[in-house]
Amino acid sequence: MTGGKRGLLLAGHGSHLDANSSAPIFAHAARVRARGCYDEVKVAFWKEEPGLSRAFDAFTAEDITVVPVFISSGYFTEEVLPRELGLATVGRTVRYAAPVGAHGALAAVIIQRAREAGAGPADAVAVLGHGTPRNPNSEKNIYAQAERVRTSGAFAEVTTVFLDQEPSMHNVFEMTAATTIVAVPVFVADGWHVGTTIPADLALDGAELRRDGRTLRYARAVGTHELVADVILALAAEAPLWTS
Amino acid sequence: MDELMASHIGAFMLGQLTISLSEDEAVLAGPGPCPIDTEVVATPEAIREWVRIDALGRYRPLSGARTLRPNWHATFATLAALDEAIEAVYPLAQAHIAAWDEGTLRVVGLDEVLARQTGRYRSAASLSQEGRDLASSLLCAGCVRVPVWRRDYPAAGEIPCPEPCSVLVSYCREAVSWEEEHPAPRAIDPLVPFAAFEQPGNALRETYLYLPGVPL
Numbered sequence A: 001m002t003g004g005k006r007g008l009l010l011a012g013h014g015s016h017l018d019a020n021s022s023a024p025i026f027a028h029a030a031r032v033r034a035r036g037c038y039d040e041v042k043v044a045f046w047k048e049e050p051g052l053s054r055a056f057d058a059f060t061a062e063d064i065t066v067v068p069v070f071i072s073s074g075y076f077t078e079e080v081l082p083r084e085l086g087l088a089t090v091g092r093t094v095r096y097a098a099p100v101g102a103h104g105a106l107a108a109v110i111i112q113r114a115r116e117a118g119a120g121p122a123d124a125v126a127v128l129g130h131g132t133p134r135n136p137n138s139e140k141n142i143y144a145q146a147e148r149v150r151t152s153g154a155f156a157e158v159t160t161v162f163l164d165q166e167p168s169m170h171n172v173f174e175m176t177a178a179t180t181i182v183a184v185p186v187f188v189a190d191g192w193h194v195g196t197t198i199p200a201d202l203a204l205d206g207a208e209l210r211r212d213g214r215t216l217r218y219a220r221a222v223g224t225h226e227l228v229a230d231v232i233l234a235l236a237a238e239a240p241l242w243t244s
Numbered sequence B: 001m002d003e004l005m006a007s008h009i010g011a012f013m014l015g016q017l018t019i020s021l022s023e024d025e026a027v028l029a030g031p032g033p034c035p036i037d038t039e040v041v042a043t044p045e046a047i048r049e050w051v052r053i054d055a056l057g058r059y060r061p062l063s064g065a066r067t068l069r070p071n072w073h074a075t076f077a078t079l080a081a082l083d084e085a086i087e088a089v090y091p092l093a094q095a096h097i098a099a100w101d102e103g104t105l106r107v108v109g110l111d112e113v114l115a116r117q118t119g120r121y122r123s124a125a126s127l128s129q130e131g132r133d134l135a136s137s138l139l140c141a142g143c144v145r146v147p148v149w150r151r152d153y154p155a156a157g158e159i160p161c162p163e164p165c166s167v168l169v170s171y172c173r174e175a176v177s178w179e180e181e182h183p184a185p186r187a188i189d190p191l192v193p194f195a196a197f198e199q200p201g202n203a204l205r206e207t208y209l210y211l212p213g214v215p216l
Helices: A023-035 A075-085 A106-116 A136-152 A169-175 A192-201 A228-238 B044-051 B079-089 B093-102 B110-115 B119-126 B129-141 B166-181 B203-210
Strands: A006-012 A040-045 A063-068 A093-096 A124-129 A157-162 A180-185 A208-211 A214-218 B010-014 B017-021 B026-029 B072-076 B145-147 B159-161
Touching: A006 A023, A023 A040, A023 A228, A023 B044, A063 A075, A063 A228, A106 A124, A106 A136, A106 A180, A106 A228, A124 A136, A124 A169, A136 A157, A157 A169, A169 A180, A169 A192, A169 A214, A180 A192, B017 B079, B026 B079, B044 B072, B044 B079, B072 B079, B079 B093, B093 B159, B110 B119, B110 B129, B110 B166, B119 B166, B129 B145, B129 B166, B129 B203, B166 B203
Parallel strands: A006 A040, A006 A063, A063 A093, A124 A157, A124 A180, A180 A214, B145 B159
Antiparallel strands: A208 A214, B010 B017, B017 B026, B026 B072
């Protein structure tokens, strides 16, 4: 008899090329598991194993909440995950949460990451998202999080820049006036983009760049922060029943 | 002592792992003649980190690839801890073995998996039947999981694979471009990542392109 058991699935992207891409999701799963709120806590990935399409194979729980550990709402959360997870035919009670990037509590994690990189009340914070010109929904959660950070009043300036769309991260000096700017990458992992392409594109020297008497500092990825486990639990608690 | 473990005393193989159960411990050992060289910390996290990299330091995106590092072991006090470690090495293997033995394993074939792809993987569905057969035979030959989705039949203790993995989908996607563009094979470069199929020198790319009878 398994009635009454509750399961939690963290659904992530993963990677065929980056060994560290899924590490934060395994870490968050371990943190959530340690809280004891769910009888079973498992992970599944689009590009790693266990794969999304087999995500429910090892669950014994009949009531499972899925939390997409993605920043953007859109193609993956609305099309790929429901299809690959087989939500329409799974035959169990499934609750499907909004992605991590959509929850208001993530703004506190962005603020925390900015402060860890040295941002203070007189400084500018650049909320840095991936973005893509191919999907207008990709930017929405980033802009919403930046607005929450701005409303908090924690920093003198808050702006929004992107890796792959306008306004580009290359314009961050022109978009701000503060002497010190802290760029906070709103990404799930310290993976290829956060660890390699963004530092290279910005020509960072270590974790900062100096230009004309001003300094750009670079924070760690928001998604790797341990506080994201709290965001996941909040999303899970609010998750509505899946309806196709 | 774990009573359940005591009732399972013995040794058996699972993929490239050797699992030895005694009255008071379970030893999980990697391939190789000398399973006492390196002791890996007996936590799921440490085991997962250990098996993500092969002996040459390359990332292993295919968990069943026959490229586990040799000569290591980890020792566990309970069967539950051992199960978690096995799950870290071969995700879902135990669930799939149990479901196969019970006759309840849901099996999904390559045609269905390719047909449902969208976005950048939609093109994979246009791969010829010969290309599908070749891609799956090359990739699956190096994997300990037995593709029951291809009607292969696992022997006792082997791990059934119920559905093509995302690595095979990516491989099929690249093979479509090979069928269209007819690139010449290059020498295999062991530094090219396992799943960088678009990159000349990738072992699976060059093997696909080199074999006679390739549908180009």
